[in-house]
Amino acid sequence: MDLRYSDADEKFRHELRSWLEAEVPLHGAPPDRSDWDARRVYDSGWQGKLFEAGYAGVNWPAEYGGRGATLTEELVYYEEYARAKAPYVGMNFVGLRHGGPTLIAEGSELQKSEHLPRILRGEEIWCQGFSEPNAGSDLAALKTTAERDGDDYVINGHKIWTSFAQKADLCELLVRTDPAASKHRGISWVVMPMDLPGISIQPLDTIRGESDFAEMFLENVRVPCENLVGEENDGWRITNVTLRFERGSAWAQDIYELKEFLSDLSILARKITRHDATAWDDIGLRREAGHLAAEADALWAMMKWQLGEVARTGMPGLGGSALKLAFTELNQRVYEFGTRLMARASLSRNDLADLPNGRTVDTFLNTLSLTIAAGSSQVQRNIVSERILEMPREPR
Amino acid sequence: MEFQFSDDQMALQEGIRTFCEGRFPFDAIPELEKEPFNRGIQGELAEMGIFALRLPEEQGGLGLGMADAAIVFAELGRRVVPGPVIWGNVLAGLIDGVATGEVIVGGLDHTLGTSPGPAMVEHGSQLDALIVLRKDGIHRIEASALDGERVKDPLDPLTPILGVPSLPAGERIADADTASRVRLEATTLTSAFFLGIAESTQEYAVAYAKGREQFDRPIAGFQAIKHMAADMYVKQEVARAAVYAAGCSVDDPEIGDPIRAVASARVVAGEAAMHNSRKCVQIYGGMGFTWEMPPHYYLKRTWVLENAFGTGEDAAETVADHIRLV
Numbered sequence: 054m055d056l057r058y059s060d061a062d063e064k065f066r067h068e069l070r071s072w073l074e075a076e077v078p079l080h081g082a083p084p085d086r087s088d089w090d091a092r093r094v095y096d097s098g099w100q101g102k103l104f105e106a107g108y109a110g111v112n113w114p115a116e117y118g119g120r121g122a123t124l125t126e127e128l129v130y131y132e133e134y135a136r137a138k139a140p141y142v143g144m145n146f147v148g149l150r151h152g153g154p155t156l157i158a159e160g161s162e163l164q165k166s167e168h169l170p171r172i173l174r175g176e177e178i179w180c181q182g183f184s185e186p187n188a189g190s191d192l193a194a195l196k197t198t199a200e201r202d203g204d205d206y207v208i209n210g211h212k213i214w215t216s217f218a219q220k221a222d223l224c225e226l227l228v229r230t231d232p233a234a235s236k237h238r239g240i241s242w243v244v245m246p247m248d249l250p251g252i253s254i255q256p257l258d259t260i261r262g263e264s265d266f267a268e269m270f271l272e273n274v275r276v277p278c279e280n281l282v283g284e285e286n287d288g289w290r291i292t293n294v295t296l297r298f299e300r301g302s303a304w305a306q307d308i309y310e311l312k313e314f315l316s317d318l319s320i321l322a323r324k325i326t327r328h329d330a331t332a333w334d335d336i337g338l339r340r341e342a343g344h345l346a347a348e349a350d351a352l353w354a355m356m357k358w359q360l361g362e363v364a365r366t367g368m369p370g371l372g373g374s375a376l377k378l379a380f381t382e383l384n385q386r387v388y389e390f391g392t393r394l395m396a397r398a399s400l401s402r403n404d405l406a407d408l409p410n411g412r413t414v415d416t417f418l419n420t421l422s423l424t425i426a427a428g429s430s431q432v433q434r435n436i437v438s439e440r441i442l443e444m445p446r447e448p449r
Numbered sequence: 450m451e452f453q454f455s456d457d458q459m460a461l462q463e464g465i466r467t468f469c470e471g472r473f474p475f476d477a478i479p480e481l482e483k484e485p486f487n488r489g490i491q492g493e494l495a496e497m498g499i500f501a502l503r504l505p506e507e508q509g510g511l512g513l514g515m516a517d518a519a520i521v522f523a524e525l526g527r528r529v530v531p532g533p534v535i536w537g538n539v540l541a542g543l544i545d546g547v548a549t550g551e552v553i554v555g556g557l558d559h560t561l562g563t564s565p566g567p568a569m570v571e572h573g574s575q576l577d578a579l580i581v582l583r584k585d586g587i588h589r590i591e592a593s594a595l596d597g598e599r600v601k602d603p604l605d606p607l608t609p610i611l612g613v614p615s616l617p618a619g620e621r622i623a624d625a626d627t628a629s630r631v632r633l634e635a636t637t638l639t640s641a642f643f644l645g646i647a648e649s650t651q652e653y654a655v656a657y658a659k660g661r662e663q664f665d666r667p668i669a670g671f672q673a674i675k676h677m678a679a680d681m682y683v684k685q686e687v688a689r690a691a692v693y694a695a696g697c698s699v700d701d702p703e704i705g706d707p708i709r710a711v712a713s714a715r716v717v718a719g720e721a722a723m724h725n726s727r728k729c730v731q732i733y734g735g736m737g738f739t740w741e742m743p744p745h746y747y748l749k750r751t752w753v754l755e756n757a758f759g760t761g762e763d764a765a766e767t768v769a770d771h772i773r774l775v
Binding site for chain 1: 458655658666667676680683689690691713765
């Protein structure tokens, strides 16, 4: 066991830190969340800069335009990225963290060469068409159909929680290609261009009062069969490849950001006055901060432990479910703590008077989605208890 | 960086696990309760290298590091091995005869002050000397100078307590820096012991739930039980990463702040041990409330350790004090 970064890792850190220190301030603050066009320009522009500098797709193979970094360079990257408070991945989330990794694992050469460089340059925004009104935790119950007609699939159905649907170029879509097969067997994974006729988008207002996700209605949408990824009816296995990425190293950056946020809060608590003393003078508050920081430290160590496993086996293991469960719940507690620190300033969702009150309470609201999305905490507990602890399975 | 066990570390773990399972199986506990610890046990532990493992080879040790010691102490925790084992390990390099098991030392950590009531000396009747960590350094009190009374009903049946109303000052044998180092090392080993408790109670609870039937099915099939078990597993894995990261930080302080890493491990491992041993009692149901089942031994040892080298709340405060401010 050894946690020491190599000289090469430290050299990479030094270069990246210098670059971020110069570029992050130049890119400015993110636009208003309701201004979709400006958000796309901001998110894509930043991704383009990362690409030009050789920092896009840090863990993607070099042959597809990624950096092909070692696992330890990847960790250094997340640490420095979070320290520099560089822009959030934003609308590039699905492409960079789901669609791209799935194509790397399962796509054809043509699909890889067509999409991966464009995702890395921020030129191609993806959205996810997995959930349906009656297929949430029971995702395999999805009913959206795709019937072959000549060289096309004709797709009909109703998707929900599709983030960035309004601005996406492509959708990673799960469809039922064999209605006669058992529910896990008849599913396929296709790439659907979002400009096809028959797609209509109905934005949904989130708990944060913005339409970051949407319902998507598909009516006789003709998607070329060549957009199928992997084999027909093999979509459930392919989906699990994607979900494993989502449950593995995908949380690394978020965990390190949480550690940074706790540092920021402890600095802020020394300036906030309460009961004729600073908030930090309150031993109860300090101990709570200590508990939270200890857990964040532990999760960062757990991330390193799991990446050690990835290095050994080539795949994120089932432990990713444990990490997702622990991180998403800790994240809520940390932002709730931050919101309490803001006291009545948390009644505004806009930052006021140099306080991070607005973004803290707004992020707290956002953290509530993470124990639901990508397999709710309850689904993760089923996975941990059934696949790791080998307890009896739920009906499927 | 390679944050996984090496082949040598896997062999170390296997060796110590085989020893602990052979010497301290659950079936042996009723017999062990009569005399949980004595010179013979100390000798067997010394022979396994429990005390000498971090000493350099030229001093008769195994030349291993803190991360290796954490692996060993997690195994001791899995079987709630009795005795002042942590004190023996952290004092082996300071007091002659401890490494070989010939001299038995136990101790008290008074760095942050004293507890109410008499000083509660673990295994007090079996000690050759009592070591006290104080702010100004390490103090040694000969066993003959301890005027105390054995507690009739100690909380942990495997940890007899000598209540000493008035503790002699003793002789100062090391300075404040050494005391801080010993406390840091002892906290790391305490956290590792907690990890073993968290693992073992999770495994006992899951095994019991798979065998116990109600409503014509194993209770392991109910989500109420499965989700409790999943949380136990998560706590154990979070603690594992933190404990080994702490061990690595003590071995190589340049990789980060070892004081923070150890305090973080102490917080999460202590919470994991307490949470898991309590849930283990719960999942065993009525049987979990009996003396004859394993859960209570783990719960009680957790409480002994919770009050050994500062509490979890003290550790949380240490973490808070060490949050980076840039």
